[in-house]
Amino acid sequence: xxxxxxxxxxxDRRAPxxxxxxxxxxxxxxxxxxxxxxxxxxxxxxVAALLHRPDRGQVVIDGEPAHGWRHxxxxxxxxxxxxxxxxxxLAADPRLTLTQLIAEPLRATGRAAEVTDRVRELxxxxxxxxxxxxxxxxxxSDGQLQRACLARALVLxxxxxxxxxxxxxxxxxxxxxxxxxxxxxxxxxGAGLLAVGHDKVLLERWCDRTVHWDxxxxx
Amino acid sequence: MTGPSxxxxxxxxxxxxxxxxxxxxxxxxxxxxxxxxxxxxxxGGAAPDAVPVLSVRGLSVRFRMRGGAHVAAVTDxxxxxxxxxxxxxxxxxxxxxxxxxxALLGLLPENAETAGSAFxxxxxxxxxxxxRTLARTVRGRRVGLVPQSPAAHLTPVRTVRSQLEETxxxxxxxxxxxxxxxxxxxxxxAAFPLGHLDRYPHELSGGLAQRxxxxxxxxxxxxxxxxxxxxxxxxxxxxxxxxDELRRHVGDDRALLMITHxxxxxxxxxxxxxxxxxxxxxxxxxxADFFGxxxxxxxYARGLLNALPEREFTPxxxxxxxxxxxxxxxxxxxxxxxxxxxxxxxxxxxxxxxxCHHPVAPALExxxx
Numbered sequence: 067x068x069x070x071x072x073x074x075x076x077x078d079r080r081a082p083x084x085x086x087x088x089x090x091x092x093x094x095x096x097x098x099x100x101x102x103x104x105x106x107x108x109x110x111x112x113v114a115a116l117l118h119r120p121d122r123g124q125v126v127i128d129g130e131p132a133h134g135w136r137h138x139x140x141x142x143x144x145x146x147x148x149x150x151x152x153x154x155x156l157a158a159d160p161r162l163t164l165t166q167l168i169a170e171p172l173r174a175t176g177r178a179a180e181v182t183d184r185v186r187e188l189x190x191x192x193x194x195x196x197x198x199x200x201x202x203x204x205x206x207s208d209g210q211l212q213r214a215c216l217a218r219a220l221v222l223x224x225x226x227x228x229x230x231x232x233x234x235x236x237x238x239x240x241x242x243x244x245x246x247x248x249x250x251x252x253x254x255x256g257a258g259l260l261a262v263g264h265d266k267v268l269l270e271r272w273c274d275r276t277v278h279w280d281x282x283x284x285x
Numbered sequence: 286m287t288g289p290s291x292x293x294x295x296x297x298x299x300x301x302x303x304x305x306x307x308x309x310x311x312x313x314x315x316x317x318x319x320x321x322x323x324x325x326x327x328x329g330g331a332a333p334d335a336v337p338v339l340s341v342r343g344l345s346v347r348f349r350m351r352g353g354a355h356v357a358a359v360t361d362x363x364x365x366x367x368x369x370x371x372x373x374x375x376x377x378x379x380x381x382x383x384x385x386x387x388a389l390l391g392l393l394p395e396n397a398e399t400a401g402s403a404f405x406x407x408x409x410x411x412x413x414x415x416x417r418t419l420a421r422t423v424r425g426r427r428v429g430l431v432p433q434s435p436a437a438h439l440t441p442v443r444t445v446r447s448q449l450e451e452t453x454x455x456x457x458x459x460x461x462x463x464x465x466x467x468x469x470x471x472x473x474x475a476a477f478p479l480g481h482l483d484r485y486p487h488e489l490s491g492g493l494a495q496r497x498x499x500x501x502x503x504x505x506x507x508x509x510x511x512x513x514x515x516x517x518x519x520x521x522x523x524x525x526x527x528x529d530e531l532r533r534h535v536g537d538d539r540a541l542l543m544i545t546h547x548x549x550x551x552x553x554x555x556x557x558x559x560x561x562x563x564x565x566x567x568x569x570x571x572x573a574d575f576f577g578x579x580x581x582x583x584x585y586a587r588g589l590l591n592a593l594p595e596r597e598f599t600p601x602x603x604x605x606x607x608x609x610x611x612x613x614x615x616x617x618x619x620x621x622x623x624x625x626x627x628x629x630x631x632x633x634x635x636x637x638x639x640x641c642h643h644p645v646a647p648a649l650e651x652x653x654x
Contacts, residue, residue, distance in 0.1 A: 102520045103492030152491070155434075195604060207379025210604075235517055237377045237546035238592035243600035264520030271594040 067092060068114065068226050068258055073123035075113050076106075082121055083109045087282045089260075091226070093128075096252065096259035098269030101279030108152075111230040111262045115149045128225070145175060148219030148257075152231035154211035158203045165199045168217045175222065188217040192247045209240040216244055220251055227252070229261045233268065245272050336406045337365040338509050338540035339389075343401030344412070346381075346388050350396070356609045358384035360564040361401070363634070366509070366540040368406075371532060373551035373572070374544045375589070376561035377605055382544045383433060385561075386513045388412065389542075390430060391419040405509065425456055429507035431515040431531070435498035439486040445472070445497045446482040449504070456505045475500035476526050492519045499527060503534055510534060512543045516550050528554045548593060552576045560586040563606050563616035565631075568639040583639035585617045615642065 068091040076082035083106035091097045101107040112118035114125060119135040126132070127143055134140060151157040158167055168188055169181040189199060192213040203211050212235065219227065227248065233241040249272075252259060263269050269276050346359040358381040366372050376382050387393050389403055389411050403411040405427060414423065424430070432438040440448055449468040453459045459467045469479055477496040486494055499515060512531055516524040524547065532554040535541045545551055551558060551572070558575045560568040560583060568575075568583040581587045588601035603620040606612055614631055618624035623643040634640035 103523060104490035193604060197607070209378035235378070235514075235546075237375075238548055238589055239377055239601045242592040242594075242598050245598075246600060265594075266521065268594040271598055 067126070067128060068260070069124075069126040070110070070114055071124040071126060073110065073113055073120045073125070075109055075118060075120035075123075077109075079121055084113070084120075085283060086123070089114075089277065089282060091258045091260055093225070093258050094252070094256045095275075096261065096273040098273035098276035099260060099262045099279065099282075100264060100266055100269055100276055101262075103264060105279045107262045107279055108230050111149075111228050111260065114260055115147045115226075115228045116144060117149070141175065145171070145222045146225045148222070148224035148227045150212070150216050150219045150227070150229045150232045152234050154208055154215045154235070155203065157215055158211055160203050163200050163202055164194065164206065164211075164214045167203075167214050168199075168221055171218060171222045184221055185217075188220060191220065191250065192217045193243055208235050209237065212236060212240070212244065213247075216247060223255055223257075225255075225257050227257055227259045229259065229263075231263050232261070234263065234265075241268070335367075337367050338370075338406050339366040339403065339542065341365070341389075341401070341403045344385070344388065344403055345400040346384050346393065347398045348394075348396050349398060350609065354609055357564050357611055358608055359388065360611075362566050364559055364566065364569060366542060368508075368540055369535060369537045370556050371535055371541040371543060371554050372557050372559060373555035374542060374559045374561055374566075375546060375548060375551055377589070378546065379608070380561045380605060381564040381608065382561050383513055386430070386511050386542070386544055389511060390424055390428060391416065425452070425502075425505045425507065427507050427509065429502040429505050429510045431499050431502040431510070431512040433513040433517065435494040436486060436491070438498050439494060439501075441486050444483050444485055445477070445489070448497070449482075449500060452501050452504045471500050471504050472497075474503055475530060476523070491517075492523055495519055496523075496527065499530070503530070506534075506539075508539050510539065510541045512541065512545075514545055514547075515543065516545065516547050521549075524550050525553060548576075548590065560589070563611060564608055565616065565640065566634060567617070567641065569634070569637055570639075571637070580645070581639070582644040583617075583641045584621050584623050584643070584645065586639070587645060588620075615640075617641075 070087060070089040073084055073087045074082045075084045087110060099107055109118060113120050116125065116132055116135050116139045124131050127146055132139065132143055162170065165185050168185050172178060172181050172184060185199065189196065194210065194213050194217065198206055198210055229248065233244055236244065248259065251257065261269060261273055341362055341364050344359055344362040348356040348358060350356060362385060364372065374382050374385065388399055391411060391414065393399065399412050401412065405411065409423065411423065446468055449471050450464050453464060453467050453471060469482065472479060472482055475496045477493065477500050481489065481493055489497065495515065495517065502510065510531065515531065516527055519527060528550045531541055531543065543551065543555065555572040558570055558572050559566050562585045568581060568586045570581065575581050581590060591597045592600055601620055606616050612619065614629040618628040627642040632640045632642050
């Protein structure tokens, strides 16, 4: 269970972006969070992924409240999340090859030995050709880079996936391919999903249930 | 593949009274390059009132890479844009759409080689015009650009208001004290909230940054507007508002080339749709036929539509080929269920229709009125 309890968060304590929001995602459930641009849904996604410390409220991961955020989060909690952001270019270190990019979480957690096998397996899962793996981000398209970013999010086999506008930059076919890859992973692993976005048609097709930002802030 | 996304603001040239749509552009062209006026005679000699706003013929862009390799980003593109028309260029990421836009603005990097021509109505060939002409009379004035990544397009150290006012000063000659009001009017045109005018780009959400960039692009009232993914990161309601504003800008005497992967946005405003795949335009069709009945004729275009969540939501199998290693013949053949021997040769693109040896047959019922 991923529980967000009366979260208030933002970048200025006097003017929080997210006010008193409650949201629960059950294990294996996929929840689509819909909202207009600039409403604060990305901030909420960052808080849920332990990437931004809320001003008030609690994030409870499988019964255990989170105490640290970003690098202060305990590894067991940090690695429970896989996050895919909207803009792959901003989410990828330009100095790394795609192989290194996908393998980075393994190296960071001392599991470098698994790199070769996992990267090859994941490249297949997300539909990246072997010839692309040696390239750096500037040598691939947005769609290809986002596939690599999804592979990176899956490499530690997270229990929770947070997709923040994962497909907003992508064409219809790549969108369908990435959503299929996420759903295959979830069917296989039982991971829960919080997909944030503004495309109602997409999220309703993709997720078990969708909530609108207004419902969250009213409740 | 990212085109250059900086240096596109055309606000560096001397201020000219280029806001009127009629004469100044022509006189500027004459003052700009003499070579262009010959081309003008050639391109516009026959029927002066039917000159398209943009006429692209045989446009190819290749990038020279290290080791003598080449990346063919655009191959033999041909299309025309009439006044009052909106053409949507759609296709998968990395197919060369953005490079095409960069080529039209002379914003390609050093290692690019271009071929073909792209004439504006006044006869300026965008591919051969020199940097001075492009910077002083084309960008922002005759060709407006709504960029792909507004975050990179906006100047990070200046507020949105200051950038709008600078562009207004340079392109329309508005001076204080009217400038403040004009800036706010320009912001409103693109639905940019006035309360955010004094913010810096990093303080804006993706949607607001996009609207700021759109507002900047609309200021010059250019006869040709290039919108490179103008709706990325916007929610549906804002997408509709943004594209409606672009459409409104087109009116009767301007033209819009909208590069997008958002098929819903294309359907909303486009008159015609051009589908690009692996550097080639593979289908040009009337938007109503394309999105409605009889639907796209190229198997790739069909697959793209079927990938939409409101349709079948199934991806096209496989990945597009690398632009550095395009196959002989039809580039889609490897992913196409209709492919056979004939697909070893590149199919030609008819003026309207699909570049395919085995196009999906048009529906048998009579064409719609």
